[in-house]
Amino acid sequence: MKAFIARVLACIVFLLHMVGTAQAQLTNLAGGGTLPIGSGPLCGGFVNGKFQPPCKAVAAAFVSDVKYSCPAGSFFDANGKCYSCPANHTRTADAVTTDRACAKADPTIKGGDVAATFGGPLCKAAAGSWSFKDGSLGGSCWSCPNGYERSVLSVDDSRACRLPGKMGYASPTQVWKGNSDLAACQAHVQRYGPSGKGEVFYDGWVGYTGCWVCPAGFKRSTNAIYEKNGAMACFQNSPEAWSKATMLGKANCKPGEFEDARNGGECWSCRAGTTRSVYPVHEGRACTVWGGYVYAKATETGSSVLGCGTGLGSDKGETFFDTITSKDPNVQAAIRQQSGGTLPQGIGQSIGGTCWKCPVGYKRMDGSAPVYGAQACGSKTIVWKSAPYAHSGLFGLDGGEEVALALVKDGALINQLADAAVPKLAATSAEARKKVWDEIARTPQTSGPLLLAVLTRIKAVATNPAQASAAEKRLAASFSNAVVSFRTYLAKEALGAYHAWYDVTQAQKSANKGRASTPGASLGATVGGDVDLTVPPDYAQVTRDAIAASVHVGTVGAGIAGYLAITTENVMQAIFPSVITFKELLAGGATVSSITAGAGAGSLAASVGPQIAIAVAVELIIQVFQLAVEAKEAGPKLQANLLSAQQPYDLARLMRTTDGGDEITSYWTTVTSGTSRAPRNLAAFAAASASMR
Numbered sequence: 001m002k003a004f005i006a007r008v009l010a011c012i013v014f015l016l017h018m019v020g021t022a023q024a025q026l027t028n029l030a031g032g033g034t035l036p037i038g039s040g041p042l043c044g045g046f047v048n049g050k051f052q053p054p055c056k057a058v059a060a061a062f063v064s065d066v067k068y069s070c071p072a073g074s075f076f077d078a079n080g081k082c083y084s085c086p087a088n089h090t091r092t093a094d095a096v097t098t099d100r101a102c103a104k105a106d107p108t109i110k111g112g113d114v115a116a117t118f119g120g121p122l123c124k125a126a127a128g129s130w131s132f133k134d135g136s137l138g139g140s141c142w143s144c145p146n147g148y149e150r151s152v153l154s155v156d157d158s159r160a161c162r163l164p165g166k167m168g169y170a171s172p173t174q175v176w177k178g179n180s181d182l183a184a185c186q187a188h189v190q191r192y193g194p195s196g197k198g199e200v201f202y203d204g205w206v207g208y209t210g211c212w213v214c215p216a217g218f219k220r221s222t223n224a225i226y227e228k229n230g231a232m233a234c235f236q237n238s239p240e241a242w243s244k245a246t247m248l249g250k251a252n253c254k255p256g257e258f259e260d261a262r263n264g265g266e267c268w269s270c271r272a273g274t275t276r277s278v279y280p281v282h283e284g285r286a287c288t289v290w291g292g293y294v295y296a297k298a299t300e301t302g303s304s305v306l307g308c309g310t311g312l313g314s315d316k317g318e319t320f321f322d323t324i325t326s327k328d329p330n331v332q333a334a335i336r337q338q339s340g341g342t343l344p345q346g347i348g349q350s351i352g353g354t355c356w357k358c359p360v361g362y363k364r365m366d367g368s369a370p371v372y373g374a375q376a377c378g379s380k381t382i383v384w385k386s387a388p389y390a391h392s393g394l395f396g397l398d399g400g401e402e403v404a405l406a407l408v409k410d411g412a413l414i415n416q417l418a419d420a421a422v423p424k425l426a427a428t429s430a431e432a433r434k435k436v437w438d439e440i441a442r443t444p445q446t447s448g449p450l451l452l453a454v455l456t457r458i459k460a461v462a463t464n465p466a467q468a469s470a471a472e473k474r475l476a477a478s479f480s481n482a483v484v485s486f487r488t489y490l491a492k493e494a495l496g497a498y499h500a501w502y503d504v505t506q507a508q509k510s511a512n513k514g515r516a517s518t519p520g521a522s523l524g525a526t527v528g529g530d531v532d533l534t535v536p537p538d539y540a541q542v543t544r545d546a547i548a549a550s551v552h553v554g555t556v557g558a559g560i561a562g563y564l565a566i567t568t569e570n571v572m573q574a575i576f577p578s579v580i581t582f583k584e585l586l587a588g589g590a591t592v593s594s595i596t597a598g599a600g601a602g603s604l605a606a607s608v609g610p611q612i613a614i615a616v617a618v619e620l621i622i623q624v625f626q627l628a629v630e631a632k633e634a635g636p637k638l639q640a641n642l643l644s645a646q647q648p649y650d651l652a653r654l655m656r657t658t659d660g661g662d663e664i665t666s667y668w669t670t671v672t673s674g675t676s677r678a679p680r681n682l683a684a685f686a687a688a689s690a691s692m693r
Contacts, residue, residue: 034492035387035492035493035496036386036387036389036489037387038385038386038387038388039384039385039386039387039493039496040384040385040496040500041382041383041384041385041497041500041504042055042382042383042384042385043055043056043379043382043383044379044381044382044383044504045382045500045501045503045504046500046503046504046506046507047500047503051504051507054379055362055378055379055382055383057365057369057374057375057376057377057378058358058359058362058374058375058376058377058378059334059372059373059374059375059376059377060356060357060358060364060371060372060376060377061338061356061357061358061359062326062331062334062335062338062354062355062356062372063319063354063355063356063357064354064355065325065326065346065347065349065350065352065353065354065355066321066350066352066353066354066355070082070301071084071301073301074301075091077096079096079097081096081300082300082301083096083101083298083299083300083301084298084299084301085101085102085296085298085299086102086104086296086299088104089102089103089104089296090102090103090104091298092295096298097298098297099272099273099295099296099297099658099659100273100275100295101295101296101297101298102295102296102297102298103293103294103295103296104293104294104296105292105293106292106293106294107292109289109290109291109292109293109294110289110291111288111289111290111291111292112288112289112291113277113279113284113285113286113287113288113289114270114271114274114284114285114286114287114288114289115283115284115285115286115287116268116269116270116276116281116286116287117268117269117270117271117656118266118267118268118282119253119254119257119266119267119268119269119653119656120266120267120650120653121263121264121265121266121267122141122251122253122259122264122265122266122267123141123142123143123248123251123264123265124141124248125143125246125248126143128145128146129143129144129145129146129246130143130144130146131143131248131264132144132150132264132265133251133264133265134155134245134251136154136155136156136636137250137633137636137637137640138250138637139250139251139252140155140247140248140249140250140251140636140640141247141248141249141250141251142155142160142245142246142247142248143245143246143248144160144161144243144245144246145161145163145243147163148161148162148163148241148243149161149162149163149164150162150245151242155245156245156636157244158242158244159242159243159244160243160244160245161242161243161244161245162240162241162242162243163240163241163242163243164240165237165238165239165240166237166238167235167236167237167238168218168235168236168237168238169221169223169231169232169233169234169235169236170214170215170218170231170234170235170236171229171230171231171233171234172201172212172213172214172215172220172225172230172233172234173194173197173212173213173215174208174210174211174212175188175189175192175193175194175210175211175212175213176188176210176211177209177210178209178210179204179209180202180210180211181202182200182201182202184202184211185200185201185202185211185212186200188211189211189213194213196216197213197214197215197216198213198214198215198216198217198218198219198234199213199214199218199219199220199234200212200213200214201214201220203225205224205225205226207226208225208226208230212225212233214233214234215234217236218234218235218236219234219235219236220233220234220235221233221234221235247636247639247640247643248643249640249641249643249644249646249647250640250641250643250644251265252644253267254267254650254653254654254657254660255654255657255659255660255662255663256269256656256657256658256659256660257269257657257660258270258276260281262280262281262282266281268281268286269656269657270286270287271287272295272657272658273289273290273294273295274287274288274289274290275287275288275290276288297658319355319356319357320355320356320357320358320364321353321354321355322353322354322355322356322371323353324353324354324370324371324372325348325350325351325352325353325354326347326348326349326350326354327348327350328372330370330372331354331371331372332347332348333372334372334373335347354371356371356376358376358377359377359383362377362378362379362383363377363378363379363380364376364377365377365378381501381536381537382497382500382501382504382537384493384496384497384500384537384542384545386493386542386545386546388550389486389489389546389550390550391482391486391550391670391671391672391673392478392482392671392677393445393671393672393676393677394444394445394450394451394454394672394677395444395445395677395678395679395680396677397475397478397479397482398474398475398477398478399470399471399472399473399474399475399478400454400475400478401679401680401681402471402475403454403457403469403471403472403475404444404450404453404454404679404685405679405681405684405685405688406469406471407450407453407454407457408440408444408450408685408688408689408692409688411688411692413453413456414436414437414440414449414450414453414692415433415436415692417436417448417449417452417453418432418433418435418436418437418449419432419433421436421449433692433693434693436449437689437690437692437693438689438693440685440689441685441686441689441690442686443678444678444679444682444685445672445676445677445678445679446676451668451672454475455664455665455668457472457475458472458475458476458479458651458664458668459651459655459661459664460472461473461475461476461651462476462651462652462654462655462664463652463655465652476651479651479667479668479671480648480649480650480651481649482671483649483667483671484645484646484647484648484649486550486667486670486671487645487646487649488642488645488646489546490543490546490547490645491638491641491642491644491645491646492642493542493543493546494539494542494543494546494638494641495635495638495639495641495642497537497539497542498536498537498539498634498635498638499635500537501536501537502635536634539634539638547670550670651664
C-alpha cells in the first residue's frame with residue numbers, strides 16, 4: 001500500500017496538466033444522455049465532421065527501478081502484487097482478495113452452519129414488466145411486458161418477447177325465444193338490436209331454442225349451446241404478439257454477494273469469515289463457519305509484476321520494462337524533470353533495468369525512440385479527456401452541516417479519532433487533539449477525522465435507521481443520490497469514449513468508400529497519422545482518469561484519505577468494530593516528499609500518504625464497472641453499465657457485507673476529496689472547536 005502514494009498522486013498531477021483543453025467536445029451520447037462540456041477526444045477523433053490531428057508522441061513516466069522482492073513482512077501473490085496479513089495472522093489457501101486470506105487461531109470460535117442473508121433479486125424490472133437474466137454481454141438484465149414470455153430469438157431482436165396467441169370463450173345473449181331460423185334472427189337483431197355485438201346465430205336445442213348473439217369480436221364455436229350452460233358457445237382467437245426486450249443493466253450482485261439461480265436469479269451473502277456451504281441458499285445452513293480460527297483480509301503493500309514495482313510513475317497504463325538502468329545520466333535527467341528537479345533517494349543504486357509507463361491512450365513505440373526521450377510513447381487510438389466532476393463535498397449534501405456540527409459539539413468520537421493517529425500526527429494525544437480541533441475550526445470541509453466521523457453516522461443510518469436523526473437520514477439519502485450522479489458521470493465518460501472511437505472508425509470507412517481507386521487507404525493518409533481502427537480506448541483507464549480528475553490537485557492530500565493513511569488498523573477496529581470495514585485503508589502510509597510537495601497539499605494530513613486511500617478507493621470503484629471489454633461488444637456493455645449506474649444506491653444492502661461497506665467508503669472518499677466548499681456557519685464550527693481544545 002505504501003507504494004501507492006507516489007503512483008496515484010503523480011497520476012492525478014499528470015492528468016490535470018498533461019494536455020490542455022480539447023479542440024472540440026462531444027456533448028451528445030447515442031441512446032440518450034449528454035456529456036459535460038469539456039469532455040471529448042483530445043486527438044485522433046472525428047468531431048464536427050472533421051478529423052482531429054493524430055496524437056503526437058509523448059514521453060514515458062519513470063516508475064521505479066526493477067524490483068524482484070516484496071517489502072519486508074509481506075508476501076508475493078500470483079496476481080503480481082505483494083500483500084501482508086495483520087499481526088499474528090498467517091496466510092491461508094483462500095484467494096488473497098477475499099476476507100479469508102489470513103487467519104489467526106482462536107479456540108473460542110465454534111464451527112457450524114449458519115443462514116445466508118438475502119440481498120435482493122438479481123434483476124429487477126419496473127412495474128408492468130418482469131425481468132430475466134440473459135447470457136449476453138457477460139450477463140445482463142432485461143425485461144418483458146407482463147403477460148409476455150421470452151421468445152427463442154436473440155435478446156436484442158425486436159421480437160425477444162412473445163405474447164402467445166390463445167382462444168377465449170364467452171357466453172352468448174339470447175335475444176328471441178322460440179322456433180325461427182338464422183335469417184329471421186339476423187333480421188331481428190338488425191331491427192331491434194343489440195348493436196355492436198358479435199356473430200348472430202340460431203339454435204334449436206330443447207331448452208335453448210331461439211336467437212342468440214355473441215359478445216363483440218366473438219364468433220359461434222363448434223361447442224354445443226348447452227355445454228357449461230353456454231359458456232363455450234362463442235369463441236375469439238387472440239393472435240400472438242411480439243415486443244422488444246428492455247435492457248435494465250448488468251446482471252451483477254452487489255459487492256460481497258453471490259448469485260443463486262433460485263427464482264430466476266437472486267443475490268445472497270455469507271457473513272465475513274464464512275464460506276458457502278452445499279445446502280440450498282434459502283435454508284438456515286447455507287454458510288459454513290470454520291471453527292478454531294478468526295479470518296481477516298490481506299493488505300496490498302505493493303506491485304511486483306515482472307519485477308516492476310510502483311513508485312514515481314502514475315497509474316497511466318501497463319508498466320513496461322527497459323534494460324537501461326537509472327544510473328544512466330539521460331534517465332536521471334528525465335527523472336529530475338518528472339519530479340520537479342530533484343532525484344529521489346535510492347535512484348541510481350540498482351544494477352537492473354527500469355520500469356516505465358505511458359500516458360493514458362498511449363503505448364510504448366517499437367523501441368526506435370529512447371525510453372527517456374520525449375517520443376517514447378505513441379497512440380494508435382483516440383485519447384480521451386474527461387471534464388472534471390464537481391463533487392458536492394460534505395457541506396453540499398443535505399443534512400451534512402447539521403450532522404457534522406452535532407459531532408463537533410459532542411466531541412467524543414472526534415477525540416477518539418485524533419488519538420488513533422498518534423504518533424504519526426503528533427507525539428501525544430493532547431497534541432493530536434489540538435491539531436484536529438484547530439483544523440476543524442478553520443477548514444472543517446477537509447478534516448479527515450470529521451469526515452470519517454460523519455461517515456460512521458451514514459453507515460449507522462443504513463444499519464439501524466430507527467436510531468438515526470432526521471438530519472442523518474437526509475444526509476444518507478443525499479449521499480446515495482450523489483453516488484448515483486457520480487456513477488452516471490463515470491459511465492457516460494466511458495460510453496462517450498466508445499462513441500468517439502466508433503465515430504472515427506465509421507468516418508474512415510466512409511472516406512475509404514469515397515476513394516475506391518486508392519485501395520487500402522488508411523486514416524493516416526487522411527489526417528497525417530497512424531490510427532489503428534482495431535484498437536479501442538482503454539475504458540477502465542478512461543473511468544480511472546475521470547475519477548482522478550474530480551480530485552483537485554491543490555487538496556489531493558486532504559480529507560478522509562489523508563487521515564485514514566495515518567491511523568492504525570487495530571486502533572480503528574477498536575473504535576468501530578462493526579461499522580468501519582475498509583481495512584485496506586488502515587494500514588498506515590509513507591511519504592514521497594518531492595511528489596507531495598509538488599502537489600500543493602495543504603491539510604495537516606497532507607504529508608502522510610493520503611494517496612493510498614485514494615488509490616484503493618479508485619480501484620474498488622473501477623472493479624464494479626468491469627470495463628475490460630472487447631471492441632465488438634463494447635457499445636452494449638457500456639450502455640448496460642450506464643443503466644446500472646443510474647439505479648438507486650442501496651446503502652442498507654451494501655452494509656450487509658464487508659465488501660459493500662468498503663465500496664461505500666470508496667465513494668465517500670471521492671465525494672469528499674478535493675472540495676473547498678465551506679459550511680454556511682463556519683463560526684459555529686470554530687466556536688464548538690474552541691470549547692474542545
